[in-house]
Amino acid sequence: MKIVFSHTGVLPVIGYGGIERILFWHMAELARLGHQVVLIGHPDSKVQEYGIELIPINPNGMEWTKQIPNDADIIHLSYNYKVPGNIPTIITVHGNGQIGEKFDLNSVFVSKKHAEIHGSDQFVHNAIDLKEYPFRPKQEREWKNFLFLAKASWRVKNLKDSVRAARKNSKHIHVVGGRWIGLSRYVHNHGIIGGDKKMEIIRSCDFMVFPVRWHEPFGIAVIEAMSQGLPVIGSPYGSLPELVTNEVGFIAKNAKELDDLVRQDHSKQFDPIKIRKYVEDNFNVTKHALSYLELYKKVISGETLNKTNPTYQFSERAENLLPF
Numbered sequence: 001m002k003i004v005f006s007h008t009g010v011l012p013v014i015g016y017g018g019i020e021r022i023l024f025w026h027m028a029e030l031a032r033l034g035h036q037v038v039l040i041g042h043p044d045s046k047v048q049e050y051g052i053e054l055i056p057i058n059p060n061g062m063e064w065t066k067q068i069p070n071d072a073d074i075i076h077l078s079y080n081y082k083v084p085g086n087i088p089t090i091i092t093v094h095g096n097g098q099i100g101e102k103f104d105l106n107s108v109f110v111s112k113k114h115a116e117i118h119g120s121d122q123f124v125h126n127a128i129d130l131k132e133y134p135f136r137p138k139q140e141r142e143w144k145n146f147l148f149l150a151k152a153s154w155r156v157k158n159l160k161d162s163v164r165a166a167r168k169n170s171k172h173i174h175v176v177g178g179r180w181i182g183l184s185r186y187v188h189n190h191g192i193i194g195g196d197k198k199m200e201i202i203r204s205c206d207f208m209v210f211p212v213r214w215h216e217p218f219g220i221a222v223i224e225a226m227s228q229g230l231p232v233i234g235s236p237y238g239s240l241p242e243l244v245t246n247e248v249g250f251i252a253k254n255a256k257e258l259d260d261l262v263r264q265d266h267s268k269q270f271d272p273i274k275i276r277k278y279v280e281d282n283f284n285v286t287k288h289a290l291s292y293l294e295l296y297k298k299v300i301s302g303e304t305l306n307k308t309n310p311t312y313q314f315s316e317r318a319e320n321l322l323p324f
Helices: 018-032 112-116 159-168 195-204 220-226 255-263 272-282 285-300
Strands: 002-007 036-041 052-056 074-077 089-092 145-149 172-176 187-191 207-210 232-234 249-251
Touching: 002 018, 018 036, 018 052, 018 220, 018 285, 074 285, 089 285, 145 159, 145 195, 145 220, 159 172, 159 187, 159 255, 172 195, 207 220, 220 232, 220 272, 232 255
Parallel strands: 002 036, 002 074, 036 052, 074 089, 145 172, 145 207, 172 187, 207 232, 232 249
Antiparallel strands: none
16 A cells, blocks of 8 residues: 655654654554555655655645655545545544534544544544653652653643642652743753653653643553553543543542542552553554554545544634633
8 A cells, every 4th residue: 555644844753742753653654564655744854764755845835745646545644634636535633623623524533532522433542652662660669759741831731730739749740841930849840852861751750640621632641651651640531531541540530639649659559560561552553553554445445434524513612721
């Protein structure tokens, strides 16, 4: 199968970049599985060594769709765009839509709840390349240091309640993905980092809090933390109840429940090896690629994945804070 992707940034991404990393892992895995993978992308991308053909985007302003090979079987995009012509196209929707926004009939979402709030039942869970997440669990786990791994400046990620829970219960919180503005001996700002430095901080923590106040489409940070055996305390919104089962963490319905879970020592309740196995079984990049290959076959055969165009189902913006 010849599968064409388009992305304007440099791949593989250096450092921080959630969607870009998932896109690259998916392409590399498809190539490893024996498919012809083509990226119409940034000329500085270094994808050829992974078996991916690079077609540099024309710098003269020519529409990238004119560079699509004539023998392409399918186009896979990561943004909402109508490709002209008759080549079958599939679109992964990574974020929440805007009010009234309509998506292509062959749109796929990143969790069951994410699909539901857009009027669809088509989803493939995100995944990570576990080779980039070697398992090195903390030798002595306490219930003392917890991780906040998200875009700290984005209110829906709820750094505010995370820091409050840490300070109230004399726990140390390590903020990765920005900074908390203030002074506290319990808050450790690490900024926006990636690679080995990020993994070092994840491994130094005992658990993770992810009390988002919106319908989180997926939450790649959740499975990144779990890949190192960290249990997760999430909120009841979006994909979190799908990802955070009783075997790997807790769902806190409000700030009081978050406080209680942070305060009580649950270090002996969870087995890091079982948490890692949960990620290996459910969120590995091979499973992700195979799921998409089945959808590619359907679209190439002329099926549409959704009976009607998916659209964001609510009358308020997705970024409006939900109760916590």
